[in-house]
Amino acid sequence: MSKSLATCLLVFTVIITAACGSNGESGLKCKSGDLYLDGKQFTSCSQCQSDDCGFEDHSSETCTYPNGVQECTVSNGTVTARCAGQTATVVISNGVHSCGASTSDGGSGGGGTTTSSGGAAGSTMNGNNGTGGGSGGTACVSPQVVPDLGDVSFHIVAPLSEQLLQANSAPGSVEATIWYVSGDGSTAVGVSTYSPGCVSGSAVGQAFRWTAVGGTRSLGTLPGMVKSQPGGVSRDGRVVVGTATDASGMTQAFRWTQETGIMAIADNNSDVSDVSADGLVIVGDVGKSAFRWTEATGAVVLPLLPGSRECMADHVSADGTVILGRCQDPTTGLTTIIPRWDATGVSRLQVSGFPSVLSVDANVVAGDETDANYNSQAFRWDRQAGATLLGFPPGDKQSRVNDMSSDGSVVIGRADAEAFRWTTTAGMVGLGHLGPTDGFSEAKCITEDGTTIAGSSGSSGVLWNAVSGWSRVSDAAVAAGSDLKGWLPSDACVSKNGTSVYGNAADPQGNQLPYVWFVL
DSSP states (O other): OOOOOOOOOOOEEEEEEEEOOTTSSSOOOTTTHHHTTTEHHHHHHHHHHSOOOEEEGOOOEEEESTEEEEEEEEEEEEEEETTTTTEEEEEEEEEEEEEOOOTTTTTOOBOOOOOEOSOOOOOOBOOTTBBBOOOOOOOOGGGSSOOOOSSSSSEEEOOOOOHHHHHHHHHEEEEEEEEEEEEEEEEEEEEEEEESSSSSSOOOEEEEEEEEEEEEEEEEEOOSSSEEEEEEETTOOOEEEEEEEOSSSSSEEEEEETTTTTEEEEESSSEEEEEEETOOOEEEEHHHEEEETTTTTEEEEOOOEEEEEEEEEEEEESSSSOEEEEEEEEETTOOOOEEEEEETTEEEEESSEEEEEEEEEEEEEEEEEEOTTOOEEEEEEETEEEEEEEEOOOOOOOEEEEEEEETTEEEEOOOOOOEEETTTTEEEEEOOSSSOOOOOOOEEETTTOOOOOOEEETTTEEETTTTTEEHHHHHHHHHHTTTOOTOSSOOEOOOTSEEEEEEEEOOTTTTTEEEEHHHH
């Protein structure tokens, strides 16, 4: 397999909430219609509060209490809770739960009625072109429910619950999202966001880096900033680049390594879009101009493409020598002109639209062109042959690119309701669905050699190859010896070298968490 930077951009979300208390009211605030307890759905706060947590029927249960008891978790018959930030024993008597004496503070908390957590956390998955579905509902569950499956290859990725909840005094929810996985499959980077109250949102967030050995670690943010998010990761996972944001919305580009920590690389009002495979070249935009950064030169503004304005850099080649971006068309006001910067200067691709992915040698570009009726069609630009519209599978009217093999010979994405695979030899081919009732499928990521595709079909994370067609990630993981303990991947992407598969997985209760499966 050839070597390249992973370009699959995905977003996976799990919402984990602690201390969703009464906010000074006599009763607990509940969200009517989506509270679940003992397998029943409650339709009102009062009904939820009048029932107990069903401890005798569950091996794991999470409840939230008013009056001092902040969290209660039951696991394998052991009941623990947090009272005013301390761990204590919960006394259960005739359905009434209260904090007992804490070994750390000697205090006690008042009893209170209970509510269960909400439905499964929602998730979004974005392809390389930055489009994706909407987020689902909120799950109010305790950070303790993030499981360690004890499997050497299948891992659940936890959010930065402890750091963000300690930094924000108000009760709130924490989301974990994976945005990128390194080309060698070893490292996931993403962002955890904190929102006040038991609702999904992103009031404040921090970029994180995850490895199987180190777990989830915060990258922090720049001085004076309140948020950070990743914009890319080097091939070996050692360099993470991204953008920090202050309370007013002003942004600043950064580069992170374990040796230096997080460091600014450009002036204010800058953003990062991509990084070279070795982590030495970073591209993005500052103000209304594209820039290229190296340690020797700093951030250097790239020349404006003649006949355009307000350019940005979207992609950089694996070796850092070629940059691809978008510029605004002054006649239409749309950012659809595609510039290409290299050692000779800047030129324009003879195709308009959104460039989704760049081949390793930078000689092939794939993306989407949108017509006057806002219908999207995949395109492929070759440095020798120019631009070609890829069309649609039979019966479809749109196609969008998600990824491409490293040499540009295989392009994948989604048409109206099915995944597609385009090759230089066979052209556009619809891949259908895993099951006859799935309704839709999408090809989201492809290995650098073009042999393995990952994506979704219906509610399953799936893999595809030319020999066996579609297969479930869960079936492949179990066949390889992993113990998923009931977790079922609902979507999937694959690292460029094919060593890791990642996405969302749902447990038997329907809660979703990001996962990384190292293919053995």
